[in-house]
Amino acid sequence: MIKTDVVVVGAGPTGLFCAHQLGIIGLKCEIVDNLDKIGGQCIELYPDKPIYDIPAIPECTGEELTNNLIEQIKPFKFNFHLNDRVQKLTKENENWIVKTTSGKKFQTPNVVIAGGVGSFEPRKFPTKKCRKV
Numbered sequence: 168m169i170k171t172d173v174v175v176v177g178a179g180p181t182g183l184f185c186a187h188q189l190g191i192i193g194l195k196c197e198i199v200d201n202l203d204k205i206g207g208q209c210i211e212l213y214p215d216k217p218i219y220d221i222p223a224i225p226e227c228t229g230e231e232l233t234n235n236l237i238e239q240i241k242p243f244k245f246n247f248h249l250n251d252r253v254q255k256l257t258k259e260n261e262n263w264i265v266k267t268t269s270g271k272k273f274q275t276p277n278v279v280i281a282g283g284v285g286s287f288e289p290r291k292f293p294t295k296k297c298r299k300v
């Protein structure tokens with residue numbers, strides 16, 4: 168059982184910046200993401216595409232944004248749990264018990280769900296088999 172102040176579900180830009188703000192107020196976070204890398208949609212879907220709508224950054228790519236967010240939270244030394252999906256949340260007295268598909272268990276009074284559009288999975292093309300006549 169891993170005990171922590173906050174479990175952040177999702178290591179996309181929202182989860183990363185949220186963890187930064189939690190670190191600033193002195194809370195310890197464990198960050199879980201289903202993907203094998205940090206950065207959510209920005210790194211998985213458009214690492215090379217330019218982004219123009221980040222305050223104070225005229226232009227950057229999805230990868231550069233991700234790298235900057237990672238750099239920003241480095242001082243807090245938070246643990247990342249990648250390739251792992253949060254599957255179940257249950258309440259036990261004052262705490263949440265967070266269970267993942269790999270079997271990890273966290274005990275925490277706070278959970279931040281920064282899951283964006285959800286955990287990514289390949290979508291199968293919906294073909295049908297032809298019927299034999």
Ligand SMILES: Cc1cc2nc3c(=O)[nH]c(=O)nc-3n(C[C@H](O)[C@H](O)[C@H](O)COP(=O)(O)OP(=O)(O)OC[C@H]3O[C@@H](n4cnc5c(N)ncnc54)[C@H](O)[C@@H]3O)c2cc1C
Binds near residue numbers: 199201219220285287
């Ligand atoms: C092609 C494209 C171009 C875009 N261009 C721009 C742009 O130029 N400017 C802009 O502002 N926005 C842009 N966006 C939108 C932007 O990427 C999203 O708004 C942003 O990524 C949302 O961040 P997020 O952290 O909330 O969610 P996400 O980036 O979706 O990250 C959520 C993370 O949570 C994880 N997760 C979800 N559920 C679980 C679970 N149960 N357990 C573990 N992990 C979980 C996912 O694996 C994912 O990594 C674009 C989006 C796309 C697809």
